[in-house]
Amino acid sequence: MGFNSPIVLSSDKPTDVATNTVSFSVRAVDIDRGIYSVPGLTYPAEQTLTIATAVDKNLTRRHVLKNSKTMLDSLNVPGTASIGLTTIRPANTAFTNAELIKMLNQVLNFVASGAGNSLFVQMLNGEM
Helix, strand or coil: CCCCCCEEEECCCCCCCCCCEEEEEEEEEECCEEEEECCCCCCCCCEEEEEEEEECCCCCEEEEEEEEEEEECCCCCEEEEEEEEEEEECCCCCCCHHHHHHHHHHHHHHHHCCHHHCHHHHHHCCCC
16 A cells, blocks of 8 residues: 655645645555655654555455654653544445545534634643
8 A cells, every 4th residue: 555655745724825835755555554754854753644444354444544743842752642534434335435525524624613713722622
């Protein structure tokens, strides 16, 4: 499994012009997982993008996208934060790509809603 490298993603809000981009280059790829990292950043201060797919015995597909970043605090102690997206798609043919994209758009609207005080920020602040 692998995507063309580099994968270039914007750090800006979806409504902004993508001027603040991050490039992820291939670190490791196997049959069901790819790991991409930001060139020039090495442990303990690194950023990785993991993309994985698995199929279970019922033919349910699980797709995982995880963006992880490790930073050092003022005492040089590393801490890692991650944001992920998991899609679970049963073998049921009612779940088309279009239906899953609608569901994804609803999640993205939750994250991006409401200017500086989005529902996502409220969630991060423990307000929900």
